[in-house]
Amino acid sequence: MTVIFSTDRSVTRQGFQAEWTFIGGVPCGRDLTQSRGEFFSPNYPNDYPNDVHCVWRLQSPSWQIVSLNFTFVKLEMDWDFITVYDGPTDQGPPLGIVTGNQGNSFSSSSRYMTVVFHSDSSWTENGFRAEWRFLDEAPCGGNLTQSQGEFFSPNFPHNYPNNAKCTWRLQGPEQQVVSLTFTFVDLESTWDSVHVYDGPTNEDPQLGAVTANQMKSFNSSSRYMTVVFSTDRSVTQQGFRAEWTFIGGAPCGGTLTQSQGEFFSPNYPNNYPNYANCTWSLLAGELQVVSLNFKFVK
Missing domain, CATH: 2.60.120.290 (Spermadhesin, CUB domain)
Structure with a gap:
C-alpha cells in the first residue's frame, strides 16, 4: 500500500491521523526467481491459519539448481506439513516432507523446485521460515x-x-x-x-x-x-x-548381512554404558560361514 499526502500553496488545516495494522495477508505461495531470498508461512512468526494450501515455485536460470534450507520449523506434527518436489509442479518426484520441528535442507536436480504447505482444520503453530539460493550445480x-x-x-x-x-x-x-x-x-x-x-x-x-x-x-x-x-x-x-x-x-546390536564390515560396543571408542545387553546376528549366504576377528578389546 502506498499513501501520498499533498498540500497546495495556500490554506492549511490540522491534518489527519491514521492507524494501520498488518493482518492475515502474508503471501501464501508465489513464484520465486531471484538468486536468493526467504519465504515464510502465512502470518509468521505468528500462528498460521487453518486450512491453508500454499505453493511456492522456485525457478533458477537454466544452468543453476535450487538449494533450500528450512531455518525454523514449528508445525502441528503429522497434520500440518511441507512437501518439497523436484520440479516445476507438485507432480514431480518428492524430495521430502517437513513436519513437527524438523529443519531439513533440500537440493533440486534441475532449475525447478516446488514447495507446498498444507494445514488442517484444527491446531496451528508458529509455522516456518525458509531460505533459498541458486547454485551453479x-x-x-x-x-x-x-x-x-x-x-x-x-x-x-x-x-x-x-x-x-x-x-x-x-x-x-x-x-x-x-x-x-x-x-x-x-x-x-x-x-x-x-x-x-x-x-x-x-x-x-x-x-x-x-x-x-x-x-x-x-x-x-x-x-x-x-x-x-x-x-x-x-x-x-x-x-x-x-x-x-x-x-x-x-547401535547396541543388530542384524548384519553385508559381506564384510565391523561393529563396536556402544559409544566406542568412548566408554560403553552400564547395564548394556547387545546382540548382533551375522547372517551369511547359504554356502558361506562367518569369520569374526576382535581387533581391540578393553
Missing part, C-alpha cells in the same frame, strides 16, 4: 550438521560429471552417532565409487565402499563420518542418493 560435498537430511551426487538424477571428487563431512552432537543409508546407487562399476570413513577425515578407518548398484548402510562409532565420491575421466551414470540421521549412541 548440485553441491559437490559440504559440511552436514542438521539432525537429518539427504545428499546426492552432482547433477542427480542426471549423470554425474567426469573427474569429480566430492567430500561430505557429517558431524552430529556429542552423544550421537551418524547413520547413513544409500537409497539409490547407479555408478560405473569398479571405476567410480563412494568411500565412507569413520571419523572427520578420509584418513580415518574406512567403514566401506559403494559402487555399481550397491545400496548399503553405515553407522559411525562417534559423532563424525566422512563420505568421499570419486569418478574417473570416462563413463558416467545416474549417481546416488543418500540419507543420514543422527541417532543416540552407537
Whole structure:
C-alpha cells in the first residue's frame, strides 16, 4: 500500500491521523526467481491459519539448481506439513516432507523446485521460515550438521560429471552417532565409487565402499563420518542418493548381512554404558560361514 499526502500553496488545516495494522495477508505461495531470498508461512512468526494450501515455485536460470534450507520449523506434527518436489509442479518426484520441528535442507536436480504447505482444520503453530539460493550445480560435498537430511551426487538424477571428487563431512552432537543409508546407487562399476570413513577425515578407518548398484548402510562409532565420491575421466551414470540421521549412541546390536564390515560396543571408542545387553546376528549366504576377528578389546 502506498499513501501520498499533498498540500497546495495556500490554506492549511490540522491534518489527519491514521492507524494501520498488518493482518492475515502474508503471501501464501508465489513464484520465486531471484538468486536468493526467504519465504515464510502465512502470518509468521505468528500462528498460521487453518486450512491453508500454499505453493511456492522456485525457478533458477537454466544452468543453476535450487538449494533450500528450512531455518525454523514449528508445525502441528503429522497434520500440518511441507512437501518439497523436484520440479516445476507438485507432480514431480518428492524430495521430502517437513513436519513437527524438523529443519531439513533440500537440493533440486534441475532449475525447478516446488514447495507446498498444507494445514488442517484444527491446531496451528508458529509455522516456518525458509531460505533459498541458486547454485551453479548440485553441491559437490559440504559440511552436514542438521539432525537429518539427504545428499546426492552432482547433477542427480542426471549423470554425474567426469573427474569429480566430492567430500561430505557429517558431524552430529556429542552423544550421537551418524547413520547413513544409500537409497539409490547407479555408478560405473569398479571405476567410480563412494568411500565412507569413520571419523572427520578420509584418513580415518574406512567403514566401506559403494559402487555399481550397491545400496548399503553405515553407522559411525562417534559423532563424525566422512563420505568421499570419486569418478574417473570416462563413463558416467545416474549417481546416488543418500540419507543420514543422527541417532543416540552407537547401535547396541543388530542384524548384519553385508559381506564384510565391523561393529563396536556402544559409544566406542568412548566408554560403553552400564547395564548394556547387545546382540548382533551375522547372517551369511547359504554356502558361506562367518569369520569374526576382535581387533581391540578393553
